Amino acid sequence: MSAYHPLTEQEAIQIAHSLDGFFPEGAVLSSREIGDGNLNLVFHITDSASGKSLIMKQALPYAKVVGESWPLTLDRARIESEKLILESELAPGLVPAVYKFDPDLYLTVMEDLSDHIIMRQGLIGGTRYPKFADDISTFMARTLFFTSDLGMNQQNKKLRVKAFINPELCKITEDLIFDDPYTNSPNNSFDPAIRDAAEKLWKDNELHLEVAILRDKFLTNTQALLHGDLHTGSVFVTPESTKVIDPEFAYYGPIGFDIGAVIANLLLNFAGQEHWTPDADKRSDFRRYLTDTVRDVWNLFDQKFRALWNEHGIDRIATSTPGYQDYYMNRLLQDAIGFAGCKIVRRIVGLSHVVDIDRIPDAAARERAQRLALAIGTSLIRNNRKAHSIEEVIDTALSAASK
Amino acid sequence: MSAYHPLTEQEAIQIAHSLDGFFPEGAVLSSREIGDGNLNLVFHITDSASGKSLIMKQALPYAKVVGESWPLTLDRARIESEKLILESELAPGLVPAVYKFDPDLYLTVMEDLSDHIIMRQGLIGGTRYPKFADDISTFMARTLFFTSDLGMNQQNKKLRVKAFINPELCKITEDLIFDDPYTNSPNNSFDPAIRDAAEKLWKDNELHLEVAILRDKFLTNTQALLHGDLHTGSVFVTPESTKVIDPEFAYYGPIGFDIGAVIANLLLNFAGQEHWTPDADKRSDFRRYLTDTVRDVWNLFDQKFRALWNEHGIDRIATSTPGYQDYYMNRLLQDAIGFAGCKIVRRIVGLSHVVDIDRIPDAAARERAQRLALAIGTSLIRNNRKAHSIEEVIDTALSAASK
Secondary structure: OOOOOOOOHHHHHHHHHOOOOOOOOOOOOEEEEOOOOOOEEEEEEEEOOOOEEEEEEEEOOEEEEOOEEEEOOOHHHHHHHHHHHHHHHHOOOOOOOEEEEEOOOOEEEEEOOOOOEEHHHHHHOOOOOOOHHHHHHHHHHHHHHOOOOOOOOHHHHHHHHHHOOOHHHHHHHHHHOOOHHHOOOOOOOOOHHHHHHHHHHHHOHHHHHHHHHHHHHHHHEOOEEEOOOOOOOOEEEEOOEEEEOOOOOOEEEOHHHHHHHHHHHHHHHHHHHHHHOOOHHHHHHHHHHHHHHHHHHHHHHHHHHHHHHHHHOOOHHHHHOOOHHHHHHHHHHHHHHHHHHHHHHHHHHOOOOOHHHHOOOOHHHHHHHHHHHHHHHHHHHHHHHHOOOOHHHHHHHHHHHOO | OOOOOOOOHHHHHHHHHHOOOOOOOOOOEEEEEOOOOOOEEEEEEEEOOOOEEEEEEEEOOEEEEOOEEEEOOOHHHHHHHHHHHHHHHHOOOOOOOEEEEEOOOOEEEEEOOOOOEEHHHHHHOOOOOOOHHHHHHHHHHHHHHOOOOOOOOHHHHHHHHHHOOOHHHHHHHHHHOOOHHHOOOOOOOOOHHHHHHHHHHHHOHHHHHHHHHHHHHHHHEOOEEEOOOOOOOOEEEEOOEEEEOOOOOOEEEOHHHHHHHHHHHHHHHHHHHHHHOOOHHHHHHHHHHHHHHHHHHHHHHHHHHHHHHHHHOOOHHHHHOOOHHHHHHHHHHHHHHHHHHHHHHHHHHOOOOOHHHHOOOOHHHHHHHHHHHHHHHHHHHHHHHHOOOOHHHHHHHHHHHOO
């Protein structure tokens, strides 16, 4: 069974049985395929008698998005598994445990997180996650610092850059985030009601200059090993727990790209509250919670990254030069703001959207949410290189929402 | 003979005989080892009857610098050979032809350039090279553009980043250029007469901030496949011909690092003219020639790189966004200036010096040359992020020399 082929549920169960000591001897296992079938098979294997369960994720050799299908390297499963294992060492408790990786089947066997929900769904339902900012900032500070030239042997880092070269998954980002939304691309998809706003994006040279600079950073800045797709659909939560999943886009890139993804998706939800919290006072409260979370995510990240730098920094010049840390952290903030803007814009006019906004049933509310998201996103892109404080992001969001 | 071992001259001759059709049947070959024995064996193989000759360069598994010896990967021979072959495709005629690479012996067989001399020696002798600026700017524009995300398929570029991961050679640069000169490192080496100037470098926080920023670019900016060691000792010249050699430091880094190396070494020679051209008028003339060359190298590089971008640019946003090219080229200029400064400073107080200055026999003239070089180098580092024109570099050099 070791040559690659997409597994059946029966084969998945067989593999589950073969895991030493995970399920009791003679357990009767059942399997349910719960993936969306676009990129991966995901089997949920359970033993109702013992209550034990696990997840098996197998990469498929193609990607399907909105009906189209194109071939996609299976090597992403190796990347995902290696990145998950590294994350569990650097940020214990904040990712699912990996029980096994089968390199022939491109199969990762990992902890079942069925007691958690996808954060995006939780936020749509109006749930607050008081541990999230603390957890995600720990996750980012530790996984990014200890894979950067500040926190690990700089020669080993180069070998890690090599191990995480990820051309095909990076191309998806390069096209869908840093190109298509700014031209009349056949990949784009948006509500006809906001066609005027989409067309404006295609002609906005000032915006294009900022996007070109951010795109170049994505292409050439091997600052740290990123998660690469850190939106609220890649985070499983309960009010007490945060687990980051799905790092198949991992590669060495600019640190701000991961931070920007978190900020962007909090703000996309902020825009979607146009519908999800109909009561104006409650909406305003929940939006405050979201902007408070944006502030906390950045401020806690900033504190923790600096603390790691001061305690574990390995670069003599970087650790001994007054002013360098401030310069570096401000650049991270600016990058995070620019990337957040790009990630908001693409979810409104690009190929792949978010349910926070797309599932708004009322057309007028949906349009208001889309225009609000675009106003926030473009403003963040336009101002990224001038930014000096996370408060500017919050002011941008609140003032756009008050119009 | 295919398992790795350092070749004897007899073995080198045997290999030369085995090259199909290079030497006439039955030729009587002689070999001379002309390497300096620090990093490589270099055999010069000649057939006096036919007048034909070639060079064999074999990597040694260690490096020797100033008596010390440390192990060094043989993989650098693969990198050097692959880079040379790529350069000969991208910049034909500007590098030695490669006849053969033996991956087991880490041996490159290539064109003999004995009719050329090392440019550094030529400049010390007061020779002018009227084709140099045109040739080296073509070499840089073409090798850098066509290996960057502007000029080649961006997914293939990532695979090339992977093929040219070069940790050990990069570490030499990171230590000797971007660290040691700015602290009291045992690796440093300088004339006792300028100890005051060296100590000043160790305490100059403003300078350290700029060096930290430049070091970070060297560590994390995979802009293009660099030569990585493009000083005037890596260039063979005649007044009619330019050949770039020794790309064993090749890796994906910031474009300005290669340009800065050329500028730095022209300016180190400029400083050394304190001695080599004793007549004040002639010295002033030769220095003008050197600063004119600096100007031409940048201006021609700038023109050629932009022309390639306009004609062969493959990145939609980069090629269609007004202002982006200017932004990008100005950043290259700033980087080149900063890296030039670092490369000057390290040749005065760091481990490895240049004969343009070290071979000045008169102690007072040597000290003047060293202080002049340091004045130019530190000024370039200090001002790199504010620079907008190559004329600022020339003004810096001329005004430091007039003091």
